[in-house]
Amino acid sequence: xxxxxxxxxxxxxxxxxxxxxxxxxxxxxxxxxxxxxxxxxxxxxxxxxxxxxxxxxxxxxxxxxxxxxxxxxxxxxxxxxxxxxxxxxxxxxxxxxxxxxxxxxxxxxxxxxxxxxxxxxxxxxxxxxxxxxxxxxxxxxxxxxxxxxxxxxxxxxxxxxxxxxxxxxxxxxxxxxxxxxxxxxxxxxxxxxxxxxxxxxxxxxxxxxxxxxxxxxxxxxxxxxxxxxxxxxxxxxxxxxxxxxxxxxxxxxxxxxxxxxxxxxxxxxxxxxxxxxxxxxxxxxxxxxxxxxxxxxxxxxxxxxxxxxxxxxxxxxxxxxxxxxxxxxxxxxxxxxx
Ligand SMILES: [Zn+2]
Ligand SMILES: [Zn+2]
Numbered sequence: 012x013x014x015x016x017x018x019x020x021x022x023x024x025x026x027x028x029x030x031x032x033x034x035x036x037x038x039x040x041x042x043x044x045x046x047x048x049x050x051x052x053x054x055x056x057x058x059x060x061x062x063x064x065x066x067x068x069x070x071x072x073x074x075x076x077x078x079x080x081x082x083x084x085x086x087x088x089x090x091x092x093x094x095x096x097x098x099x100x101x102x103x104x105x106x107x108x109x110x111x112x113x114x115x116x117x118x119x120x121x122x123x124x125x126x127x128x129x130x131x132x133x134x135x136x137x138x139x140x141x142x143x144x145x146x147x148x149x150x151x152x153x154x155x156x157x158x159x160x161x162x163x164x165x166x167x168x169x170x171x172x173x174x175x176x177x178x179x180x181x182x183x184x185x186x187x188x189x190x191x192x193x194x195x196x197x198x199x200x201x202x203x204x205x206x207x208x209x210x211x212x213x214x215x216x217x218x219x220x221x222x223x224x225x226x227x228x229x230x231x232x233x234x235x236x237x238x239x240x241x242x243x244x245x246x247x248x249x250x251x252x253x254x255x256x257x258x259x260x261x262x263x264x265x266x267x268x269x270x271x272x273x274x275x276x277x278x279x280x281x282x283x284x285x286x287x288x289x290x291x292x293x294x295x296x297x298x299x300x301x302x303x304x305x306x307x308x309x310x311x312x313x314x315x316x317x318x319x320x321x322x323x324x325x326x327x328x329x330x331x332x333x334x335x336x337x338x339x340x341x342x343x344x345x346x347x348x349x
Contacts, residue, residue, distance in 0.1 A: 014064035015128035015329040017055050023333050025326065028064065028125070031133035033077035038136045040090060043071040044148035045120075045127035045326075047336045047344040048157045049182055050272070054122060055333055066128030066346070067094045067120030070142060070151035080136050089142040091151045091306065092127070093299040094119040096135050107298030109138075127152075128329065128346060140302050143310045149323065149345045150309065150316040153187070156296060157343065158316065159305045161188035161247060163297040164268040165195060166304075168243045168290075172196030177232055177241035179257050180248030180271055181208040181220075183343040186319055188245045190215040194312040197243070200235060202228050202253070207340040215315055223256075232260035240265060249273020258283035258291075266290040319343045 014028045033039045046068030054061060069092040076084060084090075096119075097104045097112020104112050119134055120126015142151040154162070161184050170176055174197040178188040181203035192199045193216035201212035201220045209220040221231045232241055240262035246254055249271035257267045258278065265287060283289060297305065309316055321342035324332040329346070336344045 012130035013326055014125065015066065015326065016063070017061045017065055019058050019060045021056055021337060023055065023065070023330055025329055028129065031131050033075045033133065035078040036135055036137075037077040037133055038073055038080065038084070038139060039075040040069060040071045040092060040132050040134065040139070041074040042069060042127050042129060042132055042348055044152040044348070045069060045346040046152035046155070046157060047332065047346075049184060050121070050156070052337060053272075055337065061122055063122060064125040064129045065120055066126035067118055068152040068155045068157065069094060069119065069127030069132050069134070070148045070155060071132075073139070074131060076136065084136060084139060089144070089148070089151070090139045091142050091155045091302065092119065092132065092134050093138045093140055093302050094121070094126070094134075094155065096124070096138060099135070099137065107300045110296060128326065130326070130348065138299070140299060140306065143306050145310045146306060147317065149320050149347060151306070152345055153183075153316055153319060153343050154305050154309060155302065157184045158187035158191070158319070159297050159302060160184055160270050160294070161245065162191045162305050162308065163301055164188065164245050164270045164292070164294045165192055165243070166301070167292050167294055168245075168266040168268050170195045170197050170243055174198070174242045175200065175236055177202060177244045177257065177260055179244065179246045179253040180250070181205070181212045182247065182339065183319070184270065185245075185247040186211055186215055186342055188247055189217050190314050190316070190319060192245070194308070194314040200232055200241060205340050208342075211321070211342050215318060228256050229260045236262065243267070245270065247271040251276035258289065261287060261289060264288050266292065268292040268294055270294050320345055323347045
């Protein structure tokens with residue numbers, strides 16, 4: 012089968028790998044869609060060559076089940092993969108948060124186990140979540156990391172129609188935050204330095220967009236909220252300045268959730284946390300149960316996931332796909348396999 016491997020320094024190649032076979036407790040999934048995620052760019056841009064297949068947003072159809080598979084899974088089922096495996100038995104794994112397993116974990120497509128930028132992926136059957144018929148494979152790939160990450164950050168802040176949410180960064184995760192916050196009923200302010208992404212944010216429902224290269228983002232958010240500030244902030248960019256602005260532009264009793272990995276920054280705890288009576292949260296993707304909840308939410312609210320996906324590629328176009336995604340002007344990019 013084909014598999015895309017990062018060679019370091021913005022190079023990738025499509026290599027031949029043996030087709031995987033399912034052992035006890037394992038499943039082989041035929042990949043129908045595999046999303047490109049911002050996290051991929053950290054390894055794509057690094058100086059280090061990877062030895063495993065990239066792609067941690069797997070979505071497809073069960074091709075083979077190893078011994079001991081539960082009766083609820085059948086060959087041919089449409090599935091999303093919760094792309095981590097911890098020890099599988101500790102209390103954190105039992106919560107469905109295998110990425111936080113204190114005994115260590117592998118991330119499928121994250122450098123520690125083969126991922127989904129391939130014709131097939133081999134994973135433990137316990138990682139598989141049913142893909143609702145109403146969602147496309149591409150939508151399933153999106154929610155399996157980037158879109159689900161944004162949704163869960165908002166979910167942790169209990170965002171509702173009472174909120175004005177400032178979403179910092181309008182890459183694929185931030186755009187997912189914009190469309191999810193709208194689907195939760197909130198007013199949304201999208202912030203990004205890339206005009207193409209701000210235009211997409213408007214299409215996906217942002218009520219206002221701000222370009223910090225043209226105007227002071229904090230001041231603009233205060234003006235849009237009668238001087239009060241946003242009631243919730245979702246920080247997806249990882250940019251040190253944005254990390255501060257998320258707190259600076261927050262109203263008293265506001266909440267901020269950080270989901271974008273990036274550089275360290277300083278926080279004025281007196282001004283922006285204690286005397287604002289603020290709630291600051293961190294979130295790293297979601298549990299397996301939350302992945303099921305996200306899929307159901309997207310079906311129920313008919314959130315515009317298909318509009319989020321701006322670029323679709325065949326796996327043979329992997330080099331071009333990563334070059335385009337690296338340019339940081341796109342919405343969601345997805346490999347689609349038939
Ligand atoms: Zn564990
Ligand atoms: Zn990701």
